[in-house]
Amino acid sequence: MRIDIITALPQIVEGPLDQSILHRAQEKGLAEVHVHDLRAFTTDKHRQVDDYPYGGGAGMVLKPEPIFAAVEYIAEEAEGEPDEIIFLTPDGDVFDQPMANTLSLKNHLVLIAGHYKGIDQRVRDVLVTREISIGDYVLSGGELPALVLVDAVVRLVPGVLGDAQSALSDSFQEDLLDAPTYTRPAIFRGMEVPSVLRSGDHSRIAEWREKERRRKTTRRRPDLLQDSDT
Numbered sequence: 001m002r003i004d005i006i007t008a009l010p011q012i013v014e015g016p017l018d019q020s021i022l023h024r025a026q027e028k029g030l031a032e033v034h035v036h037d038l039r040a041f042t043t044d045k046h047r048q049v050d051d052y053p054y055g056g057g058a059g060m061v062l063k064p065e066p067i068f069a070a071v072e073y074i075a076e077e078a079e080g081e082p083d084e085i086i087f088l089t090p091d092g093d094v095f096d097q098p099m100a101n102t103l104s105l106k107n108h109l110v111l112i113a114g115h116y117k118g119i120d121q122r123v124r125d126v127l128v129t130r131e132i133s134i135g136d137y138v139l140s141g142g143e144l145p146a147l148v149l150v151d152a153v154v155r156l157v158p159g160v161l162g163d164a165q166s167a168l169s170d171s172f173q174e175d176l177l178d179a180p181t182y183t184r185p186a187i188f189r190g191m192e193v194p195s196v197l198r199s200g201d202h203s204r205i206a207e208w209r210e211k212e213r214r215r216k217t218t219r220r221r222p223d224l225l226q227d228s229d230t
């Protein structure tokens with residue numbers, strides 16, 4: 001899978017992409033993540049990526065020309081149009097696990113990170129195919145949301161996680177939160193690991209986990225149980 005991130009602040013996204021699972025996915029050739037500095041697509045002397053809003057108001061607005069140029073450059077480099085051009089914005093559809101699952105099946109995603117309130121509407125009207133929010137709170141830009149999306153999506157690409165099962169049992173994968181987990185020691189400061197987990201009886205363990213998932217979900221997120229088919 002290929003993901004391109006277009007941003008005026010490339011330093012914010014570059015660091016995390018070079019760590020841990022995202023780094024390993026790229027090393028293994030399972031994901032290719034490219035970061036594009038909007039400034040590289042400006043043509044004026046001052047390399048200006050934003051400008052004042054028409055009609056007045058606070059804040060600066062990202063100009064359309066460099067964004068269009070970046071998307072065209074990416075399509076040429078990838079030798080084809082991307083599957084989705086996603087704009088990260090607090091007024092988009094709220095990101096969730098089913099959306100991550102769907103996006104993980106695509107071959108090529110382009111993510112546009114903007115300043116909040118600050119992108120020319122024509123980019124959204126004709127270039128963007130999906131608008132996604134990572135939650136009902138406002139961040140100062142789309143860079144962290146873009147990283148959240150990349151992490152959630154890339155870890156679902158087959159082969160990225162060591163244990164193929166582990167993404168499937170994640171919280172939310174079946175509208176249920178995950179069960180508690182423990183590691184050694186069996187007793188720590190008087191607190192004991194549930195004996196069933198040390199019993200070696202896999203069917204009892206699976207039963208215990210299922211029960212714990214339901215119990216935790218009922219207590220913390222009853223809304224998840226309401227709209228599930230089970």
Ligand code: ADE
Binds near residue numbers: 089133136141142
């Ligand atoms: N940009 C600023 N806040 C955001 C959010 N919550 N989700 C996506 N993009 C954003």
